[in-house]
Amino acid sequence: MGKVSTRHIRQLKGKRPVVCVTAYDSIIAGLASEAGIDLILVGDSMGTTHLGFDTTVPVTVPMMLQATASVVRAKPDALVVADIPFAIIRRSPDFVLETCARFMQEAGADAVKIEGGEDVAPTIALLTASGIPVLGHIGLLPQQVYQLGGYRKFGKTEAEKEQLIRDAQALEKAGAFAMVGEMIAPEAAAAVSAATGVPLIGIGCGVDCDGQVLVYTDLLGLTPGYVPAFAKQYANLRETVRNAFSTYAEEVRERKFPS
Template sequence: MAAKTPLNIVKMKKMKKEGDPITMVTAYDYPTAQLAEEAGVEMLLIGDSLGNVVLGYDSTIPVTVDDIVYHSRAVARGAQSTFIVADLPFMTYHGSIDETLRSVKRIMQEGHAHAVKLEGGAEIADTVAAITRAGVPVLAHIGLTPQSVHQIGGYRVQGKDEQDAQRLLNDAKALEAAGAFGVVLELVTEDTAAMITGQLSIPTIGIGAGRGCDGQVLVFHDVVKYTSAYREKRFVKTYADIGATIRTALEEYVNEVKTRAFPAEQHAFNPDQEALDSLYGAKRKGEEQA
């Protein structure tokens, strides 16, 4: 497969103008990043959702910069032709600008991300402006902001009334003015999300925000049900049940080992050259002959 041309923030604005939806999915490791890139996903997000779906936490709050850097670096190795965004974790951008920029620097230099994502509205606009002045693209995130879930009273849909819709619009415009290249709208009513999308010159990326956004993002583990005891979500469409497939495969492996069905004769080797070639590959044979 020929290498694709990576997305960039100029192309994203052009896609918005032309009505070409932007595709985004989370990724946390090398093989997932490879598969997503091969599938044509245009943006990958190393979300702090890794706390829930990879690290086993009950929220995103315990996720650290070290966690994001580690997983971003793996994703960057697997998807070298895809635009990569990494989350700034909880409380890493609410102190001094110097402290914030140190976290951003690590994510960009060590994690090899192309951009960072911050949760919050007008109250973080100055921080967004400082990061963009430093030459780092920023993807904003409003609506349901999981890092603030305790403050906003749980996982509640946002923008249900005129006042709340206006608040979200004001936040989106402040973030656009601060230099954000796009805004994630999470768990926002469809009408409010469409209204915000129509009033911005930068793309909106929806998750649980309906059909009017300029793009969509989902958590990889939701898309393929890569988990045990999956909890259905109204705003998610699952496209495969990888969790069940993996569980079944492992159950069969355990059974075959216990019954001595595996390994079978074809999985064993005799001490001859043919077996060595099968074990190490033809390359080894060629090297030995050379």
């Protein structure tokens, strides 16, 4: 297939769904690439899946740079997109540009992902004009969990659906090559997809999006505790890994390993 580009992702609109998963290290990134995944998102979801935080808010730029560089070192054919962490987009345009450039120059990312709609479109336009590809993110914005007071689905009212359409169109106009839609009511997600010319990659948004993304620990059955209802589990590696550790411990204690 060769290295996936932002142009390739954009051109999948209307042809076939974009396949996206998260990854935070070179091992998982390499496996995802071997499986033919189109887009690897180095998500700030790393905070809750790997670092033990309750939300994504504590994740910092240095943490994301390190994870992104690890993913890039796997040399995946998939497009590598790095999440820009909490509150960065709300700082000065020059600071945002400098930070996003670091993800491409220092970590080797192919693009960045930024949460927000109409309100952040001017900054995204600056980034894309500067040569930094941007994956947008509308609907539920996890970085705003404290301001929202929790997680919920968006687009259930006509007013919210119209706002989501405006957000998506503003991001497209600003140069975003695609966008993630999170926890959007399926009917609204379908309307957003129909109203824009770039792919809407859904998570918890139903089947009528232009692609799907899952957190890989949910997909592989590694997530402890709560797993979102929309996240299909394709393996139960948590049990497999626990059993492997248990067998190893038993063999060491019984002097069966090393043999």
